[in-house]
Amino acid sequence: MRKGEGKMNKNSDKQKKDQKKKLLLSSIGLLILIVICIVGIILYNQNSDKEENTLAYTDLIKEISYGNVEKVELTTGSKNAKIKFRDEEEEKTALIPDTESFITLIQTKVAEGNEIELIQKPQSFIAQLPSTIFSILPTLIMVALFIMIFKMQGLGEKGKVYDETERKTKVGFDDVAGLEEEKNELIEIVDFLKRPEKYTRMGARVPKGVLLYGKPGTGKTLIAKAIAGEADVPFISMSGSEFIEMFAGLGASRVRKLFEKARKLAPCIVFIDEIDAIGSRRNSNSGAETENNQTLNQLLVEMDGFGSEETIIVLAATNRPEMLDKALLRPGRFDRQITIPNPDLKGRLEILKIHSKDKKLSDDVNLESIAEDTAGFTGAELENILNEAAIVATKSKHDEIENDDIEEAVKKVTVGLEKRERVMSDKDKRLTAYHEAGHAVVSRYLPTQTNVKEVSIIPRGVAGGYTMYKSNEDKYYISKTEMQEKLIALLGGRAAEKLVLDDISTGASNDIEVATKIARDMVTKYGMSDKLGPIDFQGKEPYEIQMFGEDIGDKIGQEVKTLIDTAYNDAIILLNEHRDKLDKIAQTLLQKEKINEQEFNRIFEEV
Ligand code: ADP
Ligand code: MG
Numbered sequence: 001m002r003k004g005e006g007k008m009n010k011n012s013d014k015q016k017k018d019q020k021k022k023l024l025l026s027s028i029g030l031l032i033l034i035v036i037c038i039v040g041i042i043l044y045n046q047n048s049d050k051e052e053n054t055l056a057y058t059d060l061i062k063e064i065s066y067g068n069v070e071k072v073e074l075t076t077g078s079k080n081a082k083i084k085f086r087d088e089e090e091e092k093t094a095l096i097p098d099t100e101s102f103i104t105l106i107q108t109k110v111a112e113g114n115e116i117e118l119i120q121k122p123q124s125f126i127a128q129l130p131s132t133i134f135s136i137l138p139t140l141i142m143v144a145l146f147i148m149i150f151k152m153q154g155l156g157e158k159g160k161v162y163d164e165t166e167r168k169t170k171v172g173f174d175d176v177a178g179l180e181e182e183k184n185e186l187i188e189i190v191d192f193l194k195r196p197e198k199y200t201r202m203g204a205r206v207p208k209g210v211l212l213y214g215k216p217g218t219g220k221t222l223i224a225k226a227i228a229g230e231a232d233v234p235f236i237s238m239s240g241s242e243f244i245e246m247f248a249g250l251g252a253s254r255v256r257k258l259f260e261k262a263r264k265l266a267p268c269i270v271f272i273d274e275i276d277a278i279g280s281r282r283n284s285n286s287g288a289e290t291e292n293n294q295t296l297n298q299l300l301v302e303m304d305g306f307g308s309e310e311t312i313i314v315l316a317a318t319n320r321p322e323m324l325d326k327a328l329l330r331p332g333r334f335d336r337q338i339t340i341p342n343p344d345l346k347g348r349l350e351i352l353k354i355h356s357k358d359k360k361l362s363d364d365v366n367l368e369s370i371a372e373d374t375a376g377f378t379g380a381e382l383e384n385i386l387n388e389a390a391i392v393a394t395k396s397k398h399d400e401i402e403n404d405d406i407e408e409a410v411k412k413v414t415v416g417l418e419k420r421e422r423v424m425s426d427k428d429k430r431l432t433a434y435h436e437a438g439h440a441v442v443s444r445y446l447p448t449q450t451n452v453k454e455v456s457i458i459p460r461g462v463a464g465g466y467t468m469y470k471s472n473e474d475k476y477y478i479s480k481t482e483m484q485e486k487l488i489a490l491l492g493g494r495a496a497e498k499l500v501l502d503d504i505s506t507g508a509s510n511d512i513e514v515a516t517k518i519a520r521d522m523v524t525k526y527g528m529s530d531k532l533g534p535i536d537f538q539g540k541e542p543y544e545i546q547m548f549g550e551d552i553g554d555k556i557g558q559e560v561k562t563l564i565d566t567a568y569n570d571a572i573i574l575l576n577e578h579r580d581k582l583d584k585i586a587q588t589l590l591q592k593e594k595i596n597e598q599e600f601n602r603i604f605e606e607v
């Protein structure tokens with residue numbers, strides 16, 4: 001703490017001057033940029049006349065698969081391809097979004113026996129200059145200008161690098177709830193930062209980089225800070241997205257400066273948040289990608305560069321591990337990976353305890369039951385719930401936060417704010433009552449579905465009513481049966497509308513959206529369709545899917561539709577069978593607006 005503050009005061013006068021200078025320089029830069037851009041646009045427009053000669057990428061793919069394309073010519077570094085058709089004289093151009101996968105596609109086609117000639121030309125500006133000088137000129141000027149501005153910024157920035165992020169943190173492992181195994185793994189790092197000689201003397205290769213995987217809000221930043229706090233070393237942090245700059249080369253230079261700083265402060269911790277922003281797989285050569293590559297390469301150079309004498313530990317966080325470039329994971333780089341999971345029941349309880357320490361809780365608050373009701377919530381969400389609860393308590397003029405305030409906060413965060421003022425017509429009320437009763441009754445007869453906790457027709461958020469389920473189990477895997485039954489439960493609302501009112505409403509739109517997504521995931525992600533088998537179709541280009549057959553898209557659609565149709569039918573059957581319960585729940589809802597768990601169960605125990 002102390003150390004960081006002292007430094008900032010000393011530098012602050014100089015910083016202010018630097019900042020003014022920087023501001024002036026960049027505003028001049030901006031002015032020039034605007035002028036050049038206008039000129040650039042005018043020149044560009046004059047030259048972009050032959051619109052009809054360009055081919056859309058999707059059309060190009062179609063033409064290739066029909067076998068109409070004879071020759072494709074690509075120039076390295078350019079996204080424009082020249083296309084020659086079999087029976088046409090004139091060549092067309094097409095914009096290729098991802099040249100590498102396009103080349104792969106053509107090579108596959110050729111391997112399959114299609115007659116396409118692929119010509120890959122190296123880049124040559126000189127040869128093209130006479131005809132295209134006007135379209136290149138603005139780009140050249142702009143590139144030159146970017147470099148100029150970048151240099152100016154570099155001048156202004158001197159002496160003022162990341163002071164604001166360099167601080168010793170007071171956070172320790174005690175502030176991180178749960179995650180016992182993860183903390184145990186990281187204690188070694190703390191020890192190394194405190195007593196590096198102990199390790200180097202033994203010739204031990206100590207870790208340089210640790211990658212933390214986990215969803216947003218699971219406490220990755222918190223745990224990184226806690227390591228720095230425990231070791232009592234400075235914590236320098238930056239987010240990956242901050243490295244991505246539109247000025248070429250700036251990302252790489254930021255990485256360099258970050259590590260320069262780290263070397264001066266060592267022993268210390270460098271934390272790179274959202275590392276996927278710079279460290280995503282190097283697979284194409286578009287502009288932005290090349291820029292990323294430079295930044296990523298610089299990061300690799302820096303990490304390979306410092307020896308074990310320099311006690312710097314690089315921690316990085318991401319929620320998209322599958323995106324990362326493999327080079328990052330090699331020994332001597334981020335060779336240690338720790339997954340930070342969503343908290344389990346015990347973890348949630350501890351998080352709730354930590355964050356309610358400084359809040360006035362009434363004796364009736366049952367944190368255990370709140371923890372039970374919040375399976376799947378992250379630490380950040382739980383913290384948010386307690387804050388919301390404090391707000392709810394204040395609004396309700398309670399002296400302390402009561403259990404109801406917290407339950408209300410959970411609903412506010414999950415479903416939305418209760419809107420008692422919103423008036424509903426009797427017709428809408430009846431519709432909502434049957435819709436929600438439909439969900440609730442259907443779920444009751446589905447073995448894999450959790451118990452109903454509350455059914456309500458008081459509007460909340462954008463919902464006219466809601467059915468809340470108990471989440472009493474932490475699950476790692478979900479079975480096919482469970483997903484099928486989830487679909488039935490989701491479509492129970494729409495089914496009840498159809499059955500009772502013989503008309504359907506827009507009220508089911510969210511249910512339908514969720515159900516469609518689940519059904520699609522079942523088929524294309526989890527391989528749960530017998531017809532299509534365990535193949536991952538998700539996020540693939542159409543031509544990649546066509547690899548499995550020309551009509552594979554249709555088949556996927558049919559399978560998704562079958563899942564939905566079956567589930568809807570099952571819901572109708574269940575509701576027909578238990579029509580008495582459906583009516584009873586809907587009637588009770590119309591009378592009382594809300595049914596809790598006990599009342600709900602009682603209705604099913606009556607005969
Ligand atoms: P991430 O970096 O993974 O997105 P953060 O570390 O920024 O998550 O977490 C956000 C906030 O959530 C933290 O500041 C903390 O208040 C709370 N939080 C998350 N996980 C925990 C935990 N395990 N223990 C205590 N608080 C937590
Ligand atoms: Mg974070």
Ligand code: ZN
Nearest residue numbers: 439493508511
């Ligand atoms: Zn619904």
